Amino acid sequence: MKRNVLIIGAGGVAHVAAHKCAQNNILLGDIHIASRTIEKCQAIIDSIKEKDNQCGPGRIVAHQLDALDVEATKQLIHDTNSQIVLNLGSPFLNMSVLQACIETGAAYLDTAIHEDPAKVCEAPPWYNNYEWKRRDACHKAGITAILGVGFDPGVVNAYGRYAVDTYFDTVDSIDIIDINAGSHDRYFATNFDPEINFREFTSTVWSWEDSQWKANKMFEHKKEWDMPVVGTRPTYLTGHDELHSMSANLNVPNIRFWMGFGDHYINVFTVLKNLGLLSEQPIRTAEGLEVVPLKVVKAVLPDPASLAPAYTGKTCIGDLVKGTKDGKPQEVLLYNICDHEESYAEVGSQAISYTAGIPAVAAAMLIADGAWDVKEMKNVEELDPKPFIELMNRIGLVTRVRDSQGDRVLDPYAESVELAEASLHTDSNH
Secondary structure (H helix, E strand, O other): OOOOEEEEOOOHHHHHHHHHHHHOHHHHOOEEEEEOOHHHHHHHHHHHHHHOOOOOOOOEEEEEOOOOOHHHHHHHHHHHOOOEEEEOOOHHHHHHHHHHHHHHOOEEEEOOOOOOOOOOOOOOOHHHHOHHHHHHHHHHHOOOEEEOOEOOOEHHHHHHHHHHHHOOOEEEEEEEEEEEOOEOOOOOOOOOOHHHHHHOOOOOEEEEEOOEEEEEOOOOOEEEEEEOOOEEEEEEEOOOOOHHHHHHHOOOOEEEEEEEOOHHHHHHHHHHHHOOOOOOOOEEOOOOOEEOHHHHHHHHOOOHHHHHHHOEOEEEEEEEEEEEEOOEEEEEEEEEEEEHHHHHHHHOOOHHHHHHHHHHHHHHHHHHOOOOOOOOEEEHHHOOHHHHHHHHHHHOOOEEEEEOOEEEEOOHHHHHHHHHHHHHHHHHHO
């Protein structure tokens, strides 16, 4: 068993993860939260105490850390005796934190692909540009490293694996659909770090079509989906992290990511982009100051965590999988519904952070008890999805399935057994 968790980052996802670690600290042990700004870490601890979310005795401690400093990160891992590191800060930190874990023996988890601040939308597959280059090092050191274990990427990867293994003989397509049907009281805001959010959309949109990469423009392809609870919503084909590992690991010829956007978001985004304000490249002002336009926009927009108190409505995120079973067309939707107000009542956060934070903690718990402590680098779809889905059902993110049999809560173990038995029965009749 592995114990004691170091959370790197103090944003919205780290906030949720810290609350959930505290709720499960009997298994996870001490909790340490580290960021460049120690006051933000302490504010999370104060929130845990205010919500009375610490389940059992144990330490919850704030630390100041520049996680780009590998030696400082290694020292903090040693000093706190942390055996699991949740990297929930900026994706610019991934390679530094991963290296610190390789050198100290701590398990590593993150929720997004590493990014180079000077590059946007590099050539796919993105993981091959960074994390996958450390596969051998993780294997040689016996280090468990689980990549992209938020919701998307993360849970949607597990949904894809579960669907392929459970419901189909052949799979033609996986459409990942992310709808935020919530609303807040700000003129314009992003639901997570504005810099990271905008970088996803300012260049090439990559999709996996006919077993090859296809380059698209942002907002070029629009599609409306009729989703549970939130209804029919417009979405746009978008490039996203999970496509870059699922395309390599699931042997599915078409994998696409669709994100919901309202007209207001698109209008503001378009103006900012056309003015050059979303550029990641530095410019010099008339006064001689060097600034990065994207960082300026980030500085003037609301902190995503500040949206939580006034956020209402729900999110719906899932995988619509199409293929064949017993020679007949089959369509299955695996999805989750999350409520902004309920998330805020429990942990003081909005649903976007809630859906990203819980999977990371569930993965940490599966490493702690050994189920996912695989001692090498893996993406989520390479791991058994059943314990992951079952655990999330218990700690706050319930998975549902909609197919020809109706709409129901997914019990991953029972459903797999029932379908396997039904298949055996059908085969015996033949």
